[in-house]
Amino acid sequence: MTTKPQATTSSGHLTAASSGSHTHAFVSDLDRQHIFKAAGQWRFSGVQLQSSDPHQNFYGLSVVLPASLEENGKEHLYTFPDQATGFVLSPSPTGTGISVYQIVGGKITVAVQNDEMKATFHLSSIFNKEHIDVASGALHLQGISYPKANAGSFKGTFDGSPFNPYEDFVAATAGIISHESPVFPDTWEVFGSRPIDTFPSSTQIVSIQMTKNLTEHDYEISPKSTEVFVNCSARPAYGSYSAVRGRLHFDSLPATGHARGTLKCSFLVSGSSEFQFEGQFDVRQPFYIV
Known part of the structure; x- marks a missing residue:
């Protein structure tokens, strides 16, 4: 059959x-x-x-x-x-x-x-x-067909984060976004997002941004970086955070239309307090939703 x-x-x-x-x-x-x-x-x-x-x-x-x-x-x-x-x-x-x-x-x-x-x-x-x-x-x-809102997978685990009890992250939507600006460098964004049942209700996001001229497959994440950034958020309930250290590896770069790799990083909460995220992503197509 x-x-x-x-x-x-x-x-x-x-x-x-x-x-x-x-x-x-x-x-x-x-x-x-x-x-x-x-x-x-x-x-x-x-x-x-x-x-x-x-x-x-x-x-x-x-x-x-x-x-x-x-x-x-x-x-x-x-x-x-x-x-x-x-x-x-x-x-x-x-x-x-x-x-x-x-x-x-x-x-x-x-x-x-x-x-x-x-x-x-x-x-x-x-x-x-x-x-x-x-x-x-x-x-x-x-003919029946459905808008494609999910273009891949993005999942991982937070440790010691403000998001508890929402630390096991499995994106409901994932994608690649091309950002073009007359002021800032053109960038690729690889992201995963999901709704979480908080009050007020929030959307949890893990986002990787990198300038389009990059061709290497391994990157160090640090506050000194001007070409690779990682952020996470769950707004409005928990706020937004930037990664201060870690490693990002691509098996396949987003410029190919297929971003696949791993991410391990630490985010700064306030002062010297940090929390960790470790995960993997496999996103195959540009993202759009309607």
């Missing part, structure tokens, strides 16, 4: 025209568009990369449809945000990172049958004082 491989994308198209804080003709990348069902609700999403940096520079759209949507091929009309919800993603006006605009108005006409979705929509979204209006939205996608 053979198992059919899970599709990595849904075939078809997802397009829209945006205006307001961003004027853009959105055409989802063919390998980054999805229809799927989660928690009893149909959803669709799409991403359009604008550069090689999937974290800092892309447009995206993600919509959650009502649980009452019948899979009978008939058209159903829903309003945002009372019945359908979602958000629009756009490069930040500051040029750093992605802004997430919450959908606050609009309508969508959608039909679903046999893992095929057709829809037309228009909507408005806001982020702080900015807004994006989306018109002429059109979707015709077929």
Whole structure:
């Protein structure tokens, strides 16, 4: 008996025209568009990369449809945000990172049958004082697929850290991020993150940053380093910490698209107090999420 491989994308198209804080003709990348069902609700999403940096520079759209949507091929009309919800993603006006605009108005006409979705929509979204209006939205996608939020593994153990009882670290999401800046050196970031059940709820992150011109496979971590940095955090509950000593080894460098290696380091809490982390990472693809 053979198992059919899970599709990595849904075939078809997802397009829209945006205006307001961003004027853009959105055409989802063919390998980054999805229809799927989660928690009893149909959803669709799409991403359009604008550069090689999937974290800092892309447009995206993600919509959650009502649980009452019948899979009978008939058209159903829903309003945002009372019945359908979602958000629009756009490069930040500051040029750093992605802004997430919450959908606050609009309508969508959608039909679903046999893992095929057709829809037309228009909507408005806001982020702080900015807004994006989306018109002429059109979707015709077929085949269930899921956005890839986890691009590898990153795990390890903290010892004597402020994170107790969350010292056994297994990332729920891992990835490679390309950071490009007109001011600072271009860097690769290899990271792992996971939510932890604290009050207030927090995200625990271990992050390795290195300048892109580096080609060696072994590095000493120290306060004097200007090219390799390691940080960990669990905000807002526990704060953020920088590594002050340790060793970083790469079997495969992030520039290859596959970062694999080991990390052993110490973080400074305050004064002379330190805690340790030892772990390994195996991250194969650039990271994006929608």
